[in-house]
Amino acid sequence: MEITIWDEYYELLPRKELEKIQLNRLKRTLIRAYHNLPYYRHKLEAEGIDIHRFKTMQDLKHLPFTCKEDLRRAYPFGAIAEPLRNIVRIHSSSGSTGSATVVGYTAGDIEIWAELMARTLTGSGASEEDIVQVAFGYGLFTGGLGAHYGAERIGATVVPMSTGNTARQVQILQDFNISVLCCTPSYALYLAEVAQEQKVDWSKTRFRIGIFGAEPWSEEMRADLEQKLPIQAFDIYGLSEIIGPGVGFECQARAGLHVSEDHFIPEIINPDTGEVLPPGETGELVITTITKEGTPVIRYRTGDVSSLIPEPCACGRTLTRIKRIKARTDDMLIIRGVNVYPSQIESALLSFKELEPHYQIVITKENFMDRVDIKVEVAPEFFSDEVKTLEKLKQSIEEKLRAELNIHCHLRLMEPKSIERTSGKSNRVVDLRKKEGLT
Amino acid sequence: MKQISVFLENRPGSLFLVLKKLKELKVNLRAMSLADTAEFGVLRFIVDQPEVLIEKLKQEKFAATLTEVLAVGVEDRPGGLCDVIEILTQAEISVEYLYAFVVPSKEEAYVVLRVENLEKATALLKEKGITILDKIPV
Structure with missing residues (x-):
């Protein structure tokens, strides 16, 4: 394993020194938030x-949380702590689960963001020798421009494709001769499918690294992507409310995501009580920004489920790691009283070679009971001519789901390519x- | 003889899509059957050049597969099929599915069979003087 590190000073900083820097930066952020963010002062x-x-890091746990709702209420510019003349860029979340949140970046924020994404790309082994295809969306969404600035920062050649086509x-x-691709894992999967149809000979390409994020994905999905594409796939983590991509990244050890703690303080809390959980325990990830000027957030509840990995990483970085995000607290489905994460369903489905990694989970009410229908595509190469083989396959998948989730799901085998692809x-x-419940 | 099978979802239009593709490719169906369950179906058919067609279907991302089946001639009279099945039954060879078709120029009827032990069934039927087809006569 060859280790490549972008910022050898901060990424390898002894914990003691790091914590000193964190405390100073945190205090400064709090004072600015108190004076410039009315919603947080209240x-x-x-x-x-x-x-x-505020004296020590121990005081952090007494501070109030910032929720997505606080940022929504502050729409459009109420969460920006600087006069607009100091803001050079605005991004906004998609608003797919409610109204949009707006974040403003000062020139300094843009600079830090590029550095964070440079750490991310370098962590995967990318360098100035690489040609990077950025297939995250460019625009209000942070993915495209975030990856773009980072790739330019390390001196790579950037091909700004955005999504689609x-x-x-x-x-x-x-x-x-693209060697690095940045996009969502589901888009990478779709791209692999199109490439396969076009009979692309990967041995004639230089493609070697995939940097995927913006949605939770599983280890099984990683194995599938690495089998279909000639790459090592890396997980990245970020959210627009914090800065965009670059909050967490996998190094070559690929054992959790390093958080750049010189800019962010991660905590894990019990989402029901708000109490801070000890390292290693699973809960909701909470992040405080300590260098951000435009839109600082204090104890922001990400809604992402993770845990802190306190052990030092094989790569030598002193930055702590968070476990790969497999779910969001608001992704959690309660089905007939049982907690189910979509990622559990994905893992179960992808353990069958007869299935394609394209699926959709539909939950409805049937006679006042929750009903789960899972549509999944059969893989053309494993399709059997015999009805009884197909029925047996369906049955064994349903059994596997029941064993993993403790609920019965209705499985529906679908034709290849029948489930909608998104970029x-x-x-x-x-x-x-929910809709039905209102009537 | 080789048969092509295509997986279909049980929803309006899925059969049409396959047939439309066959029409575009100017493929004539010589014999066919459609098996269905509550949720999905399997369309099985015989064409003249199955190896060529299967590649085209796979390119179009249909879940399609080639299956070796037995096509036998059956006398066009009461009990014709019964006599064939009797031979298989006595040898304890079970039949997964079958469908019949006729060729206007021929007096015999034909049956496509999917059986457990293809080689054994072929040898047995040949021995009893049953016509086994390599391809569908014109």
């Missing part, structure tokens, strides 16, 4: 907290219960 005042008495993406991948975040779960 929270502090409501709880009677005097931030000038998949046939062209596959063509460029070959013609431009952005995929819409794999359709919960129709």
